[in-house]
Amino acid sequence: MTEDRPQQAEELDQKEKVFFPERYSRFQVEGDSHGVQADTIHGNQTWNYTELFVEAKPWDRVLSRDEMADGTPFIEPGGYEDARRLLSRTGVMALRGEGSGREFAAKRLLAEYRPRVVVELDPHRTLTVEPRFEQGHAYLWELCAVNGHSALSEPGFRRLASAVRAKGGLLILIPDDAFYLPSELDSTQVRLSPPAAMDVFSAIVGHRDACRAEEIISLAKENEEDLLRPGTSPGRAVQVADALMAAGADPIRIRETLDSFRGHRNATVERWFSVERTPMEISMAIAVAFFENRAMDPVYDLARSLLEAINKAQQSIDGVPPATIPIFETSRSGLLRRIEARGDIIEHPRHPGLQDETVRFLSSERGAAILTYVWRHYDRVRPVLLDWMSAPNFPTEFRLACVNALCLVTKDVPAHRPLDRIRSLASHQRLSSRELAAQALRRLARNPQLTEMVETLVDDWVHNDTKVMVRTTAALMLSTSYGKENLPKSLQRLARLAQAPNPQLRNNVVRSLLVLLADEKSRSAVLTALSRWTDPAVNRAGQQQVAFATFLWALGFNPQDDRILLTGPPPDVDASRTAQQTESLTATLLTRLVHDPSVFGDEAISQISTLAGGHEIHEARLCRMMRLVLPDSRWWPRTKFRWAYVTRFPQRGLQMARILQAYGRADRRG
Numbered sequence: 001m002t003e004d005r006p007q008q009a010e011e012l013d014q015k016e017k018v019f020f021p022e023r024y025s026r027f028q029v030e031g032d033s034h035g036v037q038a039d040t041i042h043g044n045q046t047w048n049y050t051e052l053f054v055e056a057k058p059w060d061r062v063l064s065r066d067e068m069a070d071g072t073p074f075i076e077p078g079g080y081e082d083a084r085r086l087l088s089r090t091g092v093m094a095l096r097g098e099g100s101g102r103e104f105a106a107k108r109l110l111a112e113y114r115p116r117v118v119v120e121l122d123p124h125r126t127l128t129v130e131p132r133f134e135q136g137h138a139y140l141w142e143l144c145a146v147n148g149h150s151a152l153s154e155p156g157f158r159r160l161a162s163a164v165r166a167k168g169g170l171l172i173l174i175p176d177d178a179f180y181l182p183s184e185l186d187s188t189q190v191r192l193s194p195p196a197a198m199d200v201f202s203a204i205v206g207h208r209d210a211c212r213a214e215e216i217i218s219l220a221k222e223n224e225e226d227l228l229r230p231g232t233s234p235g236r237a238v239q240v241a242d243a244l245m246a247a248g249a250d251p252i253r254i255r256e257t258l259d260s261f262r263g264h265r266n267a268t269v270e271r272w273f274s275v276e277r278t279p280m281e282i283s284m285a286i287a288v289a290f291f292e293n294r295a296m297d298p299v300y301d302l303a304r305s306l307l308e309a310i311n312k313a314q315q316s317i318d319g320v321p322p323a324t325i326p327i328f329e330t331s332r333s334g335l336l337r338r339i340e341a342r343g344d345i346i347e348h349p350r351h352p353g354l355q356d357e358t359v360r361f362l363s364s365e366r367g368a369a370i371l372t373y374v375w376r377h378y379d380r381v382r383p384v385l386l387d388w389m390s391a392p393n394f395p396t397e398f399r400l401a402c403v404n405a406l407c408l409v410t411k412d413v414p415a416h417r418p419l420d421r422i423r424s425l426a427s428h429q430r431l432s433s434r435e436l437a438a439q440a441l442r443r444l445a446r447n448p449q450l451t452e453m454v455e456t457l458v459d460d461w462v463h464n465d466t467k468v469m470v471r472t473t474a475a476l477m478l479s480t481s482y483g484k485e486n487l488p489k490s491l492q493r494l495a496r497l498a499q500a501p502n503p504q505l506r507n508n509v510v511r512s513l514l515v516l517l518a519d520e521k522s523r524s525a526v527l528t529a530l531s532r533w534t535d536p537a538v539n540r541a542g543q544q545q546v547a548f549a550t551f552l553w554a555l556g557f558n559p560q561d562d563r564i565l566l567t568g569p570p571p572d573v574d575a576s577r578t579a580q581q582t583e584s585l586t587a588t589l590l591t592r593l594v595h596d597p598s599v600f601g602d603e604a605i606s607q608i609s610t611l612a613g614g615h616e617i618h619e620a621r622l623c624r625m626m627r628l629v630l631p632d633s634r635w636w637p638r639t640k641f642r643w644a645y646v647t648r649f650p651q652r653g654l655q656m657a658r659i660l661q662a663y664g665r666a667d668r669r670g
Helices: 080-090 102-111 154-166 183-188 197-208 210-222 234-247 251-261 265-274 279-290 296-318 332-338 366-377 381-389 396-412 420-426 431-444 451-463 468-477 481-485 487-498 503-518 520-533 541-554 577-594 599-609 616-629 635-648 650-669
Strands: 092-096 118-121 138-143 170-175 189-191 341-347 355-361
Touching (some): 080 092, 080 189, 092 154, 102 118, 102 138, 102 170, 154 170, 154 183, 154 520, 183 189, 197 210, 279 332, 279 341, 279 366, 279 396, 296 355, 332 341, 366 381, 381 396, 381 431, 396 431, 420 431, 431 468, 451 468, 468 487, 481 487, 481 503, 487 503, 487 520, 487 541, 503 520, 503 541, 520 541, 541 577, 541 599, 577 599, 577 616, 599 616, 599 650, 635 650
Parallel strands (some): 092 170, 118 138
Antiparallel strands (some): 341 355
């Protein structure tokens, strides 16, 4: 195990939140100096508070009759009856089993109850802003692992279920494989299995093209092993049906369609690239491959931004400015036709009565084939793609697709060191690049073929890597579902990172600890670790500073964020053993904090004193906090506490007197 050495400071991304101001560090790093100084301040260092959780306003929408697919044939997947019984009994449930047609099955389950409306909750919302449920409505919510939120705790689920039932509604959750639900919620989940693909195919063809149904079904049965083998998802069966119906009676188009589904899709893509293509055609093909079935306009805009990035990279190589593209050189429909894609008109998801357009390829799995082909055969475009997909201004709703694309090429493209490109993202100064690397690794860790490789890589980043930004990426990853699934090991790794004498790295460790603290299920374990790190018998300054900085945030001492993770209002329910343990650990940490001789103790006393003499709500909060430090609020115990405290910290005497006076007054009132 290598010793942590002071490292040259690297400038923080401007978007990166400052949880650990540099003035909190006892280390001053200049050149190769290994000296330690207390509370060194460089320049005008201030608390640069920003919100802990940044989340765009969620967009929930009412599903139209077309989107509910009332007239579309439906073949029940395996487990559908179990799901029907569970929903009837509880009103709230989760459907597992990717590739089983869960979303369609969920819509059918909800439709059986004829609710007033069916609302699709924004897949990118988190529980930091809980949905508002209306009387008699049914809700469908795809849970995606985004923005560090990749788990739903048992209390969080119970709270959701209670809110839905109170309104007489229904709720079906559809978590992706990367979204973690604890084992306590097993009784609320049903795992579906895909129905027979040929049954789905036959039902769709018979419904949409009855005249040619027998001919098309016969063709599919002749090629069933290639097209609709057992385990094929209903979605693929529908795609095969659409493609064969679109091919009509043209033998050439039928052969090309069959080739695209027979595993020859790479050869089809290779033939497409063998013809000279314009940069815009290639950019649009890549953008559609990334964001298939998304709204056309933003996908087209992203294709244009990719084109600009490619042109910029090309100009840096040959020094020749790219040729301008005439406004009327090509229409959007012509561009789609040349990349073998199409647009589908749908009802607008956010504005009733209007229409929107989505984009997809004509043949199934073409998008994956294009991504893997480009990544494998065009080395110079890899850094361009990585820079493009990790840009800070990249639309939030498209970031999960970028994670999926990066995981796809990492897993499916042959490489001597498969995780090298992810490490290059992890070492980037830009926060958005490091977040993309952390989320991709989290997802890859669930692949049995890559689990050991990811574990080895993360261990190396934590213990041996000398790059600060790579280690901050490790800290980011440890706050995701990957870290929560093995919390003791993750806390050990964060303890190791906290020892590093670098404010930027400690900043990310604090951020990760706060994310873990926000999860009720992991809170007790995190507080236990913080208590261990602040133990006076253990002289590890880095861990102690990180623990105190985290604790100050958790107490709610942040003028720009009123989130109080600890010492907030008492819970409405009876205190459980976990809650009692949390209160005991909080008392230990708070006592150590107010008695800490460093800048942390100064900050704590200063912040607590601002609650004194103010609004009754503030004094009530001060009372709850001080009761953890000094349970007896009568005059004599307060006086003895003050004398002992002022003897040790005379410079804090006036503030402590004000705090104790307000504590006694509030406790008498309360």
